[in-house]
Amino acid sequence: MSPLTLQSLWSATAIAGPATGELTSSRRADVVIIGAGYTGLSAAVHLAEAGRSVVVLESTALGERASGLNGGQVIAGVKHDPDQLQRMFGEARGARYVQTVARAPDTVFELIGRLGIECDALRSGWLQPAASEEALPALAARAEQWRRRGDRVELVSREQMQRLTGSQRYCGGLFDARGGTVQPLSYVRGLAHAVLRFGGELFTHSPVVRLARCAGGYRAETPRGEVTASTVILATNAYTGSLNPRLRRTVVAVPSFQVATAPIPSQLRSQILPGGQAASDTCRLLRYFRTDAGGRLVMGTRGSYAAAPTAHMARHHYQAVREIYPQLAGLDFDYHWGGFVAMTADHLPHLHELAPNLLAALGYNGRGVAMASVMGRLLAQRVLGMPAEELGFPVTAVHPIRLHAFSRLGVRATIQYLRLRDSLERPRR
Numbered sequence: 033m034s035p036l037t038l039q040s041l042w043s044a045t046a047i048a049g050p051a052t053g054e055l056t057s058s059r060r061a062d063v064v065i066i067g068a069g070y071t072g073l074s075a076a077v078h079l080a081e082a083g084r085s086v087v088v089l090e091s092t093a094l095g096e097r098a099s100g101l102n103g104g105q106v107i108a109g110v111k112h113d114p115d116q117l118q119r120m121f122g123e124a125r126g127a128r129y130v131q132t133v134a135r136a137p138d139t140v141f142e143l144i145g146r147l148g149i150e151c152d153a154l155r156s157g158w159l160q161p162a163a164s165e166e167a168l169p170a171l172a173a174r175a176e177q178w179r180r181r182g183d184r185v186e187l188v189s190r191e192q193m194q195r196l197t198g199s200q201r202y203c204g205g206l207f208d209a210r211g212g213t214v215q216p217l218s219y220v221r222g223l224a225h226a227v228l229r230f231g232g233e234l235f236t237h238s239p240v241v242r243l244a245r246c247a248g249g250y251r252a253e254t255p256r257g258e259v260t261a262s263t264v265i266l267a268t269n270a271y272t273g274s275l276n277p278r279l280r281r282t283v284v285a286v287p288s289f290q291v292a293t294a295p296i297p298s299q300l301r302s303q304i305l306p307g308g309q310a311a312s313d314t315c316r317l318l319r320y321f322r323t324d325a326g327g328r329l330v331m332g333t334r335g336s337y338a339a340a341p342t343a344h345m346a347r348h349h350y351q352a353v354r355e356i357y358p359q360l361a362g363l364d365f366d367y368h369w370g371g372f373v374a375m376t377a378d379h380l381p382h383l384h385e386l387a388p389n390l391l392a393a394l395g396y397n398g399r400g401v402a403m404a405s406v407m408g409r410l411l412a413q414r415v416l417g418m419p420a421e422e423l424g425f426p427v428t429a430v431h432p433i434r435l436h437a438f439s440r441l442g443v444r445a446t447i448q449y450l451r452l453r454d455s456l457e458r459p460r461r
């Protein structure tokens with residue numbers, strides 16, 4: 033089977049990024065940030081805006097990892113429902129936690145507006161279409177819990193969901209007015225422009241290969257340069273490598289893959305997601321989909337660890353498009369690309385203080401467009417002196433996942449199992 037040509041729709045349609053290059057000198061800063069995704073760039077924007085000197089070091093070009101590759105779905109909340117979060121974290125802390133995650137999309141759209149980022153931002157809501165009747169009670173409970181807290185989250189009928197998605201596949205589901213979409217790579221590049229505008233520095237193709245303590249803080253070494261800073265933020269998420277093996281073992285990097293169709297023919301465009309919402313369905317192996325500013329359908333689901341994905345691998349995606357939108361049969365697929373999502377054992381993101389003045393945030397479980405933007409802000413607030421208990425998000429100890437070395441095997445087996453269960457439950461035509 034011949035390998036696919038991998039190119040993301042986002043790299044073909046994004047705004048230009050700033051001119052950046054490799055670090056080739058010794059520098060000093062208040063804060064060195066390792067990783068230029070949403071976590072690192074949001075932290076850098078907030079710190080540079082507050083007058084701190086910041087250097088961001090990125091191992092690849094800008095936006096070549098999850099933040100430049102994702103589905104661009106801006107989603108409120110985390111995987112757990114608000115009542116459950118409140119049980120987990122207690123009455124007062126739980127309420128603040130719920131508030132932080134509920135307002136996560138506000139951070140994204142506020143940053144985009146305030147910084148003037150051109151990234152096709154659309155606050156049109158997020159849909160969770162129910163793939164089966166069995167999914168509806170949990171969605172109803174979710175909607176009720178958010179509504180009780182004053183948020184506009186509604187259970188919609190089969191007919192309403194069919195109108196919203198343009199698909200006959202679903203039997204109702206959730207409409208969440210807090211969410212929306214962005215062009216994810218343009219959002220990365222816009223944040224990077226803002227960091228530079230506020231006086232921060234950003235170096236690409238500059239992997240930090242060693243992080244050492246030194247007088248006055250830490251020294252981050254790259255192949256041809258180094259940065260000395262009193263504070264370090266590790267913002268490497270699913271791509272955390274050997275720099276901090278304990279942190280790396282707190283997440284499992286799960287592959288996710290996307291395809292984008294050719295532009296949808298004009299006579300069909302007004303049927304497919306006419307309100308511009310993003311959607312992630314309730315299948316065990318969830319399918320997430322949206323349209324882009326050019327009228328293409330973007331569809332994602334779990335991918336594979338293969339270094340050279342083949343058309344065989346993309347066939348699940350083609351099938352998903354045909355199943356959800358049979359009216360698009362015959363439309364070409366112009367773009368194929370994938371990346372790694374950082375999953376945690378408790379399905380929650382984490383903010384850690386690994387050592388004095390060494391902070392990290394990661395583990396967004398597929399909801400990092402909003403949550404990583406928030407975590408960047410929280411990391412900056414902590415560096416600027418906010419007490420941990422006032423952040424509205426817990427600072428937790430690092431708990432590496434047991435048997436982490438076998439996680440890939442586990443992910444592969446789980447994907448196969450979930451795929452099988454989804455296919456057994458799929459309605460027969």
Ligand SMILES: Cc1cc2nc3c(=O)[nH]c(=O)nc-3n(C[C@H](O)[C@H](O)[C@H](O)COP(=O)(O)OP(=O)(O)OC[C@H]3O[C@@H](n4cnc5c(N)ncnc54)[C@H](O)[C@@H]3O)c2cc1C
Pocket residue numbers: 066067068069070071072089090091092095096097098099100101102103104105106107238239240241267268269270271272273275288289290320332370371372373374393394396397398399400401402403404
């Ligand atoms: C295919 C896909 C689809 C997704 N869809 C969605 C979605 O629709 N909605 C949503 O909310 N979330 C989605 N996600 C998740 C979301 O993209 C991530 O949670 C988010 O981008 C994480 O941002 P980050 O900055 O923490 O990590 P990243 O964007 O991965 O950035 C980490 C950076 O650290 C760099 N790095 C690593 N090690 C070093 C080092 N030693 N030195 C220097 N730099 C280093 C990496 O190169 C990388 O650029 C998706 C993810 C993928 C992969």
